[in-house]
Amino acid sequence: MEPLRELAKEKLRGKKVIAVMSAKGGVGKSVISALISLSLPSSATLIDLDIHTMGIAKLFGIENVSFEVSKEGIEPAKIKNVNLISLAGVVRDRYVILPGRNQYNVMKELIAYSNIKTDYVVFDLPPGLGDEILVLEELTDYKPIIITTPSKVSIKVVKYLIDYLYEKNKKPIMVVNMSYFTCGSEKVKPFGSYEGDVNLPIDP
Amino acid sequence: MEPLRELAKEKLRGKKVIAVMSAKGGVGKSVISALISLSLPSSATLIDLDIHTMGIAKLFGIENVSFEVSKEGIEPAKIKNVNLISLAGVVRDRYVILPGRNQYNVMKELIAYSNIKTDYVVFDLPPGLGDEILVLEELTDYKPIIITTPSKVSIKVVKYLIDYLYEKNKKPIMVVNMSYFTCGSEKVKPFGSYEGDVNLPIDP
Amino acid sequence: MHEWSIAYSVVKTLTDNFDKKVLKVTLVLPQFSFLDLEILKEAFDELKKENKVTQDAELKIKIAEPIFKCRNCGKEFKLSDVEKQLNEVRSQYGEEYPLHLMPELFPAFLKCPYCGSHDIEAKGQEIYIESVEVEESGAVTRTS
Amino acid sequence: MHEWSIAYSVVKTLTDNFDKKVLKVTLVLPQFSFLDLEILKEAFDELKKENKVTQDAELKIKIAEPIFKCRNCGKEFKLSDVEKQLNEVRSQYGEEYPLHLMPELFPAFLKCPYCGSHDIEAKGQEIYIESVEVEESGAVTRTS
Ligand SMILES: Nc1ncnc2c1ncn2[C@@H]1O[C@H](COP(=O)(O)OP(=O)(O)O)[C@@H](O)[C@H]1O
Ligand SMILES: Nc1ncnc2c1ncn2[C@@H]1O[C@H](COP(=O)(O)OP(=O)(O)O)[C@@H](O)[C@H]1O
Ligand SMILES: [Mg+2]
Numbered sequence A, B: 001m002e003p004l005r006e007l008a009k010e011k012l013r014g015k016k017v018i019a020v021m022s023a024k025g026g027v028g029k030s031v032i033s034a035l036i037s038l039s040l041p042s043s044a045t046l047i048d049l050d051i052h053t054m055g056i057a058k059l060f061g062i063e064n065v066s067f068e069v070s071k072e073g074i075e076p077a078k079i080k081n082v083n084l085i086s087l088a089g090v091v092r093d094r095y096v097i098l099p100g101r102n103q104y105n106v107m108k109e110l111i112a113y114s115n116i117k118t119d120y121v122v123f124d125l126p127p128g129l130g131d132e133i134l135v136l137e138e139l140t141d142y143k144p145i146i147i148t149t150p151s152k153v154s155i156k157v158v159k160y161l162i163d164y165l166y167e168k169n170k171k172p173i174m175v176v177n178m179s180y181f182t183c184g185s186e187k188v189k190p191f192g193s194y195e196g197d198v199n200l201p202i203d204p
Numbered sequence C, D: 001m002h003e004w005s006i007a008y009s010v011v012k013t014l015t016d017n018f019d020k021k022v023l024k025v026t027l028v029l030p031q032f033s034f035l036d037l038e039i040l041k042e043a044f045d046e047l048k049k050e051n052k053v054t055q056d057a058e059l060k061i062k063i064a065e066p067i068f069k070c071r072n073c074g075k076e077f078k079l080s081d082v083e084k085q086l087n088e089v090r091s092q093y094g095e096e097y098p099l100h101l102m103p104e105l106f107p108a109f110l111k112c113p114y115c116g117s118h119d120i121e122a123k124g125q126e127i128y129i130e131s132v133e134v135e136e137s138g139a140v141t142r143t144s
């Protein structure tokens, strides 16, 4: 029996869990997870699963702040309605090089030891098709939000993720980020054209 | 003794090995590795280590082509002076979900079983700070080229990689991609400003 | 402090998996997380009271010594071989230092003492319940 | 065809690591890569001729049967339990199919027969040299 796994499951039980994902990097997953969390109707716990870049902590400017640890676990940093959990709160601002075989357990530990009190939990995922997806699917039933840009490569890569989720009977919401920028009165589309459930401009 | 590891080392022995890297995703690693390979003075083997996105195969439009396997291993696809090796040549156009603990060995197998004949070998790395870096550093002495965009998050993330390489006594070449785009006669910098060894515009 | 979370996870795992009274539970812990066993036991003894399955359970703790292996040079080493490195991390971060809270981060903080590689493995450094003894007509041991 | 690469890697590993004549080498192979052992032996017997260390070496092959374990549901299973899945992959890709060439890709192509998860492990499915016998005054066995 693995008590940590039970604990991680328990932390997410009965919550509304959203996973912001995209097998492609640099499409705006972190920016958009932050925006989604900030715009939810009640408090949300935002958990940064990108353990190498810890981008969420950087977006909120707390990459060098140690989180408190209480009887209930790692205490999130509070920004408006967002309770933020990041590995940065444990290791601060330093590189985390990690063999693949350790990644699953680090993500599991981060979830298991966090104090998650809110109804909404938003996960910001790293790029790739690896343990971040497997760990989430083993711990909870999440709602996927897939981010892509209009670029051909990104769309093809995201297709893999959609195929995979389809196999798992999950229907994602599609967000197309960096669709266009405004140059004078024109909409310029440097990365190509593609329609999603939501289309966002460059520099929102 | 691990014969596959010996084989992978042997394949890279005496070669000029360049690793195009950045812990951050979507900064242009794949596009730039392709451009670097195409512009080298002699033939180059370009090996796509991003086993989840297989972006290089997509850039060259061969994501659904099976590579031949000869007595000397997986035969690269030839495009001008570039000999291209990608997992796409083995699995074709389908998702590759993979637990972290398998990633190192898949990359090692890809290198060990490829027919590498050229003097130059260029590796396109996935984002992150994981097995892709460890496997390369265990197999060969590579020259790092780090790609970043001018965005704050990307620069901070790339700093981790620089710190890590510094510990390993490696001095990278810095490339700043998507520095600016030209709107009329102005240089617009949507992602901020940062000077590297090389600065590239948006849409090169 | 997260010893309370670990104690809670053990109580929760027991109540979820057993109906009969648990008499004894053996928990295996990684050595280099340097968990505070007194806090852990105190927390367990506090939390176990809340239900019948665990209220009389005794917590037995085993510390698993890591055997590290470097994937770069192939050499094996022990915790004592990286003690200096470990102490530096502890003094830099204080009590709730990263490997205390998240032992699986060890390759990010420790290097092979022979070749300097971070590509190191450690066998058996996960927290797990080794065995559980429940009350039956006679006492029965279940291992998982 | 990449059996030639494997044969080459064994010859190379032996010549790099031994000075004395190798009499016998035992190679362990993963089962589900379905390597062609005749080609492998033929390739080895061809390539070993090129140097003194290996020219009289006999290649002994052991096939390691995988025991799969699912990290999602915890169940164990055998190759025969996923045979149908495996045959589908083989018929889709033909001779040089992905798990033949790169056995470590198995979680991408196989699913747990109980819960459908791709998060599966398989012990002992790496290619390795189990033992080497070299010529001494008397024959000496080295294991690595
Ligand atoms: N709509 C947008 N317009 C301009 N810049 C954006 C937009 N969305 C994201 N970015 C920038 O793009 C970069 C990548 O975004 P990020 O959220 O870190 O991507 P990911 O998490 O997918 O890797 C960051 O520098 C971010 O500030
Ligand atoms: N200088 C540039 N101008 C415009 N688009 C670019 C530029 N460099 C890269 N891109 C686009 O940005 C996206 C990410 O590039 P890619 O090479 O796939 O990044 P990475 O390999 O780092 O993830 C792709 O759609 C690519 O076409
Ligand atoms: Mg991100």
Ligand SMILES: [Mg+2]
Pocket: A126, A127, A128, A129, A130, A131, A132, B128
């Ligand atoms: Mg990953």
Ligand SMILES: [Mg+2]
Pocket: B029, B030, B031, B050, B053, B055, B124, B125, B126
């Ligand atoms: Mg890429």
Ligand SMILES: [Mg+2]
Pocket: A128, B126, B127, B128, B129, B130, B131, B132
């Ligand atoms: Mg990775």
Ligand code: NI
Pocket: A069, C001, C002, C003, C096, C100, C101
């Ligand atoms: Ni603690």
Ligand code: NI
Pocket: B069, D001, D002, D003, D096, D100, D101
């Ligand atoms: Ni073959």
Ligand SMILES: [Zn+2]
Pocket: C070, C071, C072, C073, C074, C075, C112, C113, C114, C115, C116, C117
């Ligand atoms: Zn070492």
Ligand SMILES: [Zn+2]
Pocket: D070, D071, D072, D073, D074, D075, D112, D113, D114, D115, D116, D117
């Ligand atoms: Zn299963």
